[in-house]
Amino acid sequence: MQIKEFQKVIEDTYGAKDRKRGIESTWLWFSEEVGELARAINGRSCRENLRHEFADVLAWLTTLASIANVDLQEVANERYGQGCPRCKKVPCKCDEMRTRVAHC
Numbered sequence: 001m002q003i004k005e006f007q008k009v010i011e012d013t014y015g016a017k018d019r020k021r022g023i024e025s026t027w028l029w030f031s032e033e034v035g036e037l038a039r040a041i042n043g044r045s046c047r048e049n050l051r052h053e054f055a056d057v058l059a060w061l062t063t064l065a066s067i068a069n070v071d072l073q074e075v076a077n078e079r080y081g082q083g084c085p086r087c088k089k090v091p092c093k094c095d096e097m098r099t100r101v102a103h104c
Contacts, residue, residue, distance in 0.1 A: 003073035010062045030060035
């Protein structure tokens with residue numbers, strides 16, 4: 001399944017609920033799922049639980065993108081389609097200690 005197809009499945013399945021909940025409350029759900037993934041990773045969880053938590057985080061991230069009218073496949077291709085967004089290399093040749101610069 002392509003990212004665009006996954007986003008459509010999530011939108012078709014949960015879109016009405018997600019829009020009703022709103023982006024702020026959905027962000028809280030997403031954050032909780034990221035916390036569950038962190039606990040699974042830190043707790044050396046079984047592979048099946050890790051897979052479950054990764055899928056949940058992906059689904060909630062996709063929901064946030066849909067509420068914000070962001071096409072995940074489009075932005076992933078724009079940002080990472082050529083490799084590293086900074087050095088344009090695969091694998092990345094940037095210094096690990098680089099500072100992050102906010103845009104906007």
